[in-house]
Amino acid sequence: MLLDLRDGIRNSKWLKYLLVTVICIPFALFGVNSYFNGGGPDYAAKVNGEKVSLNAFNNAYQNQRAQLAQAFGGRIPEGFNAVSIVGNQAMDSVVTREVLRQAVIDNGLAVGDEDLAQRLFEIDAFNVDGRFDSDRYQMQLQSMGISAAEFEAQFRDDLLAQQLRESVVGTGFMLPDENKAVNRLQNQKRNLASITLNVQEKADAIEISDEDVTAYYEDNKASYNNPEKVKIEYIELKIDDLKDGVDPSESDLQAYYDQNKARWVAPEKRDASHILLSMDSDASDSTKEDKLAVAQGLIDRINAGEAFEDIAKEMSDDTGSAENGGSLGEFATGVMVPPFEEAVFAMQVGDLSEPVLSDFGYHIIKLNNIIPERGQTFEEVKAELDDEYRIEKAETSFFEVSELLSNASYENDDSLLPASDETGLAIQTTDWIDRNTFDGVGQYPQVVAAALTDDVLNNGINSEVLEVADNHVIVLRTLEHEVAKPKPLDEVRDTVVATLQRERAVDELNTLAAELTKSLEAAADPAELAAANGAEHNETVAVGRSDPAADSELVRAIFAMPKPAAGQNAYQTLNTSSGDVAILIFGGVAEDDAAAEGDEVIAATTAPATSDFENLVVTIEASADIEKNDALLTEQSPMGYGGGY
Amino acid sequence: MADYETEEQQVEALKKWWADNGRAVLLGIGLGLALIFGWRAWQGHQLSVAQEASGAYTEVMASLEKNDDGKDFLSKIDALKSDHGGSSYAAMASLAEARYHVEQNNLEGAEAALRWAVDQGAFSELKSIARMRLARVLNAQDKHDDALDVLEKVSSQAYAGQVDEIRGDIFLDKGDAAQALTAYRRAQDSGGRTISAQTLQMKLDDLAEPESKIGSDDKS
Numbered sequence: 038m039l040l041d042l043r044d045g046i047r048n049s050k051w052l053k054y055l056l057v058t059v060i061c062i063p064f065a066l067f068g069v070n071s072y073f074n075g076g077g078p079d080y081a082a083k084v085n086g087e088k089v090s091l092n093a094f095n096n097a098y099q100n101q102r103a104q105l106a107q108a109f110g111g112r113i114p115e116g117f118n119a120v121s122i123v124g125n126q127a128m129d130s131v132v133t134r135e136v137l138r139q140a141v142i143d144n145g146l147a148v149g150d151e152d153l154a155q156r157l158f159e160i161d162a163f164n165v166d167g168r169f170d171s172d173r174y175q176m177q178l179q180s181m182g183i184s185a186a187e188f189e190a191q192f193r194d195d196l197l198a199q200q201l202r203e204s205v206v207g208t209g210f211m212l213p214d215e216n217k218a219v220n221r222l223q224n225q226k227r228n229l230a231s232i233t234l235n236v237q238e239k240a241d242a243i244e245i246s247d248e249d250v251t252a253y254y255e256d257n258k259a260s261y262n263n264p265e266k267v268k269i270e271y272i273e274l275k276i277d278d279l280k281d282g283v284d285p286s287e288s289d290l291q292a293y294y295d296q297n298k299a300r301w302v303a304p305e306k307r308d309a310s311h312i313l314l315s316m317d318s319d320a321s322d323s324t325k326e327d328k329l330a331v332a333q334g335l336i337d338r339i340n341a342g343e344a345f346e347d348i349a350k351e352m353s354d355d356t357g358s359a360e361n362g363g364s365l366g367e368f369a370t371g372v373m374v375p376p377f378e379e380a381v382f383a384m385q386v387g388d389l390s391e392p393v394l395s396d397f398g399y400h401i402i403k404l405n406n407i408i409p410e411r412g413q414t415f416e417e418v419k420a421e422l423d424d425e426y427r428i429e430k431a432e433t434s435f436f437e438v439s440e441l442l443s444n445a446s447y448e449n450d451d452s453l454l455p456a457s458d459e460t461g462l463a464i465q466t467t468d469w470i471d472r473n474t475f476d477g478v479g480q481y482p483q484v485v486a487a488a489l490t491d492d493v494l495n496n497g498i499n500s501e502v503l504e505v506a507d508n509h510v511i512v513l514r515t516l517e518h519e520v521a522k523p524k525p526l527d528e529v530r531d532t533v534v535a536t537l538q539r540e541r542a543v544d545e546l547n548t549l550a551a552e553l554t555k556s557l558e559a560a561a562d563p564a565e566l567a568a569a570n571g572a573e574h575n576e577t578v579a580v581g582r583s584d585p586a587a588d589s590e591l592v593r594a595i596f597a598m599p600k601p602a603a604g605q606n607a608y609q610t611l612n613t614s615s616g617d618v619a620i621l622i623f624g625g626v627a628e629d630d631a632a633a634e635g636d637e638v639i640a641a642t643t644a645p646a647t648s649d650f651e652n653l654v655v656t657i658e659a660s661a662d663i664e665k666n667d668a669l670l671t672e673q674s675p676m677g678y679g680g681g682y
Numbered sequence: 683m684a685d686y687e688t689e690e691q692q693v694e695a696l697k698k699w700w701a702d703n704g705r706a707v708l709l710g711i712g713l714g715l716a717l718i719f720g721w722r723a724w725q726g727h728q729l730s731v732a733q734e735a736s737g738a739y740t741e742v743m744a745s746l747e748k749n750d751d752g753k754d755f756l757s758k759i760d761a762l763k764s765d766h767g768g769s770s771y772a773a774m775a776s777l778a779e780a781r782y783h784v785e786q787n788n789l790e791g792a793e794a795a796l797r798w799a800v801d802q803g804a805f806s807e808l809k810s811i812a813r814m815r816l817a818r819v820l821n822a823q824d825k826h827d828d829a830l831d832v833l834e835k836v837s838s839q840a841y842a843g844q845v846d847e848i849r850g851d852i853f854l855d856k857g858d859a860a861q862a863l864t865a866y867r868r869a870q871d872s873g874g875r876t877i878s879a880q881t882l883q884m885k886l887d888d889l890a891e892p893e894s895k896i897g898s899d900d901k902s
Contacts, residue, residue: 144770144805147732152740200736204774205811208781212789212822215851222884582884596884599892607892641784648844648875649811655840655875656807 082128083664084135093134094669097127124670132663133654134198140657141197148196153189156196202650209646216639226579228624229587229595232563233573234549236616240542245534251526254533258523261532266471267488268517271478272446272453272462274439276508279431290422294415302412304370308405309381310345310363315354316398325394332392332399339389345403354398367408377402432508438462439510443502446512450499453514466516478513481505488515539616546618550610553620557608563622579627590614591621598623732769738762739771743778752782763798773803773812780815792819800832810836814844821852843874847882854885863889 081094101123148156158169165173178188211219254261285293294301312335314328335352339345346362353359370378380393380402390402415422438460445456457464470479470488478484487493487500493515500513526533549570556566567574580587582596594611598621601607607623742762745754759779763772776799783791796819799812813836820829829852836845846869853862866886869876876882 140807144807145728145732145735146770147729147736149733149737152733152737200739201774204777205808208777210781210784210815212784212818213787214822214855215818218851218854219881219884222881222888225888597887597890599890600888601892641787643781643785644877646811646877648877649814651875652838652840652844653807653811656810656838659838659840 226627230577230622240538264471265521271513306367306408313355735766735769770805843872
């Protein structure tokens with residue numbers, strides 16, 4: 038046979054091509070695949086040889102990114118290196134997840150199918166009216182793009198990791214002595230007195246010579262720069278402007294309401310019961326007649342006073358509903374088979390139908406209740422509709438116009454006029470703007486940055502279309518430019534003088550503080566010492582760590598000071614953030630009766646042992662063989678991550 | 683194989699080979715299949731045992747909610763340890779048992795539970811955690827040196843910070859402030875996660891030593 042094939046191939050040109058083509062297919066597919074992946078590995082990481090999928094990484098990436106965006110108030114600032122930060126976070130989270138997954142399996146943790154089902158039932162998203170609903174479950178999984186088997190495997194992994202976490206974090210405790218020690222530290226009070234030397238008073242009295250001012254100015258010119266600035270012309274497109282241009286008529290809104298009615302109105306539902314006499318859809322005429330006769334007989338019995346429910350239990354072939362006296366519950370149109378639905382929706386409450394023939398057989402139907410259409414009328418939601426309608430229309434035209442703007446400003450990149458003509462948007466101009474401008478279009482850092490790029494600044498080319506905020510774009514040209522240059526001395530003289538005065542005042546106060554400390558150590562009276570030097574003296578108070586009445590800077594400092602020997606004081610000079618110089622007089626730890634009394638009632642407590650678990654994870658990770666796909670963590674990622682906006 | 687002149691010769695050679703080795707090949711295949719199925723059956727068995735232990739553990743934890751002075755909880759833990767002593771779940775339950783005893787102020791009970799997790803627990807990574815807790819419980823009973831010995835055996839670098847903080851607490855209880863300060867400093871320098879960086883700082887600050895002379899001309 039093989040010989041025949043060989044001869045056949047040798048003699049037939051077509052067979053030869055066919056064979057080559059067949060062989061090529063896998064290569065072609067492989068090639069395409071590696072093109073998509075930029076030729077990099079097809080996994081996000083490998084943990085002990087097991088792969089973490091790119092998909093898992095992408096999901097983690099999107100989650101982290103969304104969180105970051107939220108932290109920034111909805112939008113990650115441009116220039117923020119999100120790919121590497123978010124990428125690293127996402128990578129860590131998927132690796133940890135995989136490490137934990139393997140650790141729980143290696144250590145023989147397992148969740149039984151029943152437990153798994155039990156926990157699954159508890160998830161709100163899969164419940165309808167407080168009960169697990171399998172349709173809802175399937176639907177939710179579908180929207181996540183994941184199969185039930187995959188989801189359950191993941192859910193199982195999560196449950197196990199959670200079980201492990203809980204077994205460590207949830208079993209932490211604090212022993213009575215430990216609680217006591219921490220409480221004592223927490224509630225400790227220290228005797229604090231202080232002498233404060235005011236910097237401003239000192240500074241005001243210091244004369245600064247012109248030579249000094251000039252010298253300082255020359256040395257520090259760079260910090261007195263006027264920043265680089267530009268004047269630009271620009272075209273701006275904002276969705277808000279477009280929104281005002283949309284003016285929907287009454288009939289537009291009515292049509293919009295009708296189209297989206299399901300959002301405001303729940304359709305009429307009917308609550309019915311039935312008795313089914315089942316029959317194949319291709320049953321013979323004689324069978325049909327027999328069944329019809331049976332059905333008629335049942336109707337007669339009901340009319341003669343027997344309860345519909347009893348007969349349904351006894352006779353109905355729809356066993357599911359028969360148990361409930363034939364009840365099918367509430368349903369809207371589009372749920373039941375057409376002949377059945379037509380019959381039900383033509384009945385009055387309390388009616389009993391004639392036998393109705395459907396693909397299932399003969400139904401005897403009783404209509405129990407009509408739940409009328411419910412919801413908000415057009416008039417009620419009109420204001421809301423109006424707003425939504427405007428946004429929807431404005432969004433559509435925003436994308437159209439921004440497309441036009443982008444094309445026109447790119448194709449004629451030496452002027453904004455064509456773009457303005459094309460879009461009907463006016464060209465506007467700014468006064469000087471720089472990186473510190475906080476209003477107008479200058480407030481967007483992208484605008485100044487774009488105006489200063491080589492192409493725009495030196496080659497006179499239109500900028501790209503800058504998306505400065507959601508649904509808000511700008512394209513610009515630089516009109517005038519001024520490089521950064523130092524402010525003239527006269528303009529900044531006062532600032533320089535103040536800076537120098539302050540610097541020298543702080544120096545002098547520190548010297549003074551050192552002298553005063555020596556006097557204090559030689560047992561001088563703090564109050565007298567302060568008065569003699571024009572300083573402020575604060576009497577001794579016992580301060581706590583979070584004493585609202587005390588200066589938090591001084592409190593922080595005194596609680597970091599070494600304790601003085603019994604009956605003595607310790608001293609420390611503190612340069613405060615206001616510039617004042619304070620001498621702290623630490624008169625020892627204040628014995629607090631309340632704290633000591635509290636000791637007696639201190640008991641053991643539970644304490645979440647989060648650090649135990651975190652260090653456990655670090656330990657397990659340290660012994661795992663982890664290989665990360667570094668290509669995912671660089672700005673030039675081949676993945677693109679989708680959803681970059 | 684050598685070259686054969688005709689196809690008949692090849693067929694003959696194959697037949698001969700089969701006659702010589704056929705039994706061995708079949709035996710090999712049979713053994714291989716038995717191994718595969720045996721392995722799978724073994725794994726299935728392992729899984730069902732693990733699931734059983736998991737169920738028992740879940741019940742142990744649920745019985746904590748009962749208002750019966752922990753009777754049910756403790757007896758269920760004993761059962762778990764005797765039925766599934768080799769399972770990680772027994773070790774996990776020991777941690778819960780220890781916490782229960784600590785809350786009841788029964789330090790001996792807590793010590794025994796943690797020792798069980800250290801000596802007999804199956805989950806090796808949990809042992810470091812059990813040792814740290816054991817050391818604290820020993821310290822609370824003033825068995826300072828036993829506590830320090832137990833800490834010696836916590837090997838993972840990740841716990842270095844936590845371990846040194848516990849060492850500091852023990853030294854402080856022993857009245858050795860200098861060694862406590864050294865231990866706390868090491869805990870802070872380890873870079874590992876400790877229970878609370880703020881509490882550790884507080885402990886450190888409280889032991890701060892005066893420098894040779896307080897720098898009154900210190901401008902910082």
